[in-house]
Amino acid sequence: MTQHVRGVIAPGKGEQVRIETIVVPDPGPGEAVVQVRACGVCHTDLHYREGGINDEFPFLLGHEAAGVVESVGEGVTEVAPGDFVILNWRAVCGQCRACLRGRPWYCFNTHNATQKMTLTDGTELSPALGIGAFAEKTLVAAGQCTKVDPAASPAAAGLLGCGVMAGLGAAINTGAVGRGDSVAVIGCGGVGGAAIAGSRLAGASKIIAVDVDDRKLEMARTLGATHTVNGKTADTVKAIQELTGGHGADVVIDAVGRPETYRQAFYARDLAGTVVLVGVPTPEMKLELPLLDVFGRGGALKSSWYGDCLPSRDFPMLIDLYLQGRLDLDAFVSETIGLDDVEEAFAKMHRGEVLRSVVTL
Structure with missing residues (x-):
């Protein structure tokens, strides 16, 4: 019926x-x-x-x-x-x-x-x-x-x-953030905030939140960000480099999905570091990067589909962490x-x- x-x-x-x-x-x-x-x-x-x-x-x-x-x-x-x-x-x-x-x-x-x-x-x-x-x-x-x-x-x-899993997974699954890593997250809405929480859960030592809205940056601190950068008033790449000893972050997560934020993520990572794109671009967007820079900086450029999650594996585990007060x-x-x-x-x-x-x- x-x-x-x-x-x-x-x-x-x-x-x-x-x-x-x-x-x-x-x-x-x-x-x-x-x-x-x-x-x-x-x-x-x-x-x-x-x-x-x-x-x-x-x-x-x-x-x-x-x-x-x-x-x-x-x-x-x-x-x-x-x-x-x-x-x-x-x-x-x-x-x-x-x-x-x-x-x-x-x-x-x-x-x-x-x-x-x-x-x-x-x-x-x-x-x-x-x-x-x-x-x-x-x-x-x-x-x-x-x-x-x-x-x-x-x-x-x-x-x-959807969104929280996408962000958590971008950090934990796709970015493989590990203990002691430095992480920068560009865009601190729901997905970016979850990437920050996931980085803290994974044991990152330094988590840099980047946004143009101070309200979101304040929320990012409550989710685990150790440092914040307002991209409206600061050079994002330079700020991340300065906060990581001049090297750049081990993992940079672009939770916005625009060519300009992806370029920032690309140049704000350390040599052999990882860029994770989890923000969703629109069909007309194009990206141009010097191929020599792609080769010379090494590392990995990854896209994160749904946080590369396996629901049967990840959902019960994350709910357990939530009920334990750890997430x-x-x-x-x-x-x-x-x-x-x-x-x-x-x-x-x-x-x-x-x-x-x-x-x-």
């Missing part, structure tokens, strides 16, 4: 979001219906609304979510009704060349629910990142559900579903809101007033 629930859709490019009745089908083979408890408001949702991802409107927005499995379809063994889960948008297939080589975090064939959620008139919805969790319930592939300890706050846990996920929750407040949350995010607004249901 289908269910009717409230959800937030983006009806067309640049149009304000609105609440609609969403039709959620019973789960088919390999699928699950999840009662959403909390969902963070991520920049990616705004990109969907603005047509920056694709033009498959209308979108059912929301993807950074935690909830409880209500029902599962045929053949589902990973989760069962009643399980508290974090939703992820990279449900690995286990069969592609990346998975078969033992690198499932690079899975090239991730999957989503086969059935479509719709409006009451039958219009098919495109769920954001295959999830669509600005809704009371959503239909996903069972592999998109990762069971974690139910003692965790849904508002905090759900953030691992402050609550610090990323700036406010909790209702479904009706998503449009205003986009405005607050654009103004840099929040790390994360979180819809709670």
